[in-house]
Amino acid sequence: MDDLRPPSSSQPAPNGIRTGRILQTVISVAILLATMATCCTPQSISLDIDNLVNVLLTPPAVGPAAPLAATSQRQVRIGIVAGHWGNDSGAVCPNGVTEAEVNLTIASLVQQKLTAQGFQVDLLQEFDPRLQGYQAAALVSIHNDSCEDYGPDATGFKVAQSVSSRDPNLASRLTACLYDRYRRVTGLPFHAGSITVDMTEYHAFDEIASSTTAAIIETGFLRLDYDLLTQRPDLVADGIVAGILCYVNTESAEPLPPP
Numbered sequence: 450m451d452d453l454r455p456p457s458s459s460q461p462a463p464n465g466i467r468t469g470r471i472l473q474t475v476i477s478v479a480i481l482l483a484t485m486a487t488c489c490t491p492q493s494i495s496l497d498i499d500n501l502v503n504v505l506l507t508p509p510a511v512g513p514a515a516p517l518a519a520t521s522q523r524q525v526r527i528g529i530v531a532g533h534w535g536n537d538s539g540a541v542c543p544n545g546v547t548e549a550e551v552n553l554t555i556a557s558l559v560q561q562k563l564t565a566q567g568f569q570v571d572l573l574q575e576f577d578p579r580l581q582g583y584q585a586a587a588l589v590s591i592h593n594d595s596c597e598d599y600g601p602d603a604t605g606f607k608v609a610q611s612v613s614s615r616d617p618n619l620a621s622r623l624t625a626c627l628y629d630r631y632r633r634v635t636g637l638p639f640h641a642g643s644i645t646v647d648m649t650e651y652h653a654f655d656e657i658a659s660s661t662t663a664a665i666i667e668t669g670f671l672r673l674d675y676d677l678l679t680q681r682p683d684l685v686a687d688g689i690v691a692g693i694l695c696y697v698n699t700e701s702a703e704p705l706p707p708p
């Protein structure tokens with residue numbers, strides 16, 4: 450393929466030489482085509498060309514669970530909302546730690562990890578103007594539950610999809626992937642009892658493009674899950690990233706337990 454490379458010398462070839470080379474190539478191709486036309490039937494030419502096209506277009510075989518190569522994921526856009534960011538504090542703990550800052554730390558880590566895998570990731574504020582008509586393979590909003598004392602059962606995470614999803618099957622798959630992978634990675638239990646309309650009727654669900662599959666996750670309770678959420682945000686982010694990869698790569702996942 451040396452002919453296709455630019456000249457190694459810094460001096461460009463004079464116009465006359467370049468024109469000569471182009472002409473030479475055109476003549477060579479013409480001679481080749483003429484030879485093919487005289488030696489072969491039209492059918493065999495078209496078969497050969499079909500075969501060539503097939504060889505060029507056939508992707509290399511990959512295993513069923515193989516993730517997409519980083520280059521193929523490069524064009525896949527993912528939106529991550531850092532809950533309350535740019536708007537309000539969300540829940541506030543007695544020591545002054547706010548839900549908004551915990552959400553932003555986790556959301557930023559999710560953005561970094563997905564970007565490192567080749568995705569285009571938008572880190573969005575709670576009421577980011579970009580949410581209007583937002584188009585992406587997936588949008589995930591990250592929140593956390595209260596710092597108040599709701600007793601020993603107030604531990605765990607929950608995920609929800611829009612009640613008005615245009616494509617409930619895709620939305621269910623995204624929530625199943627988040628549920629399944631987040632639970633496995635973090636070891637936190639699922640806390641279905643605290644899913645509220647604030648989640649199922651989350652405002653961004655009605656703002657984004659109907660083609661964008663969206664979910665909201667509350668990654669834990671700020672009281673009983675405080676140490677995990679604030680000391681191990683990397684693990685929390687890994688759980689969300691694994692859920693998004695599961696969805697994008699069409700991996701299988703356990704469905705959410707019935708409400």
Ligand SMILES: [Zn+2]
Pocket residue numbers: 532533539540548592593
């Ligand atoms: Zn919140």
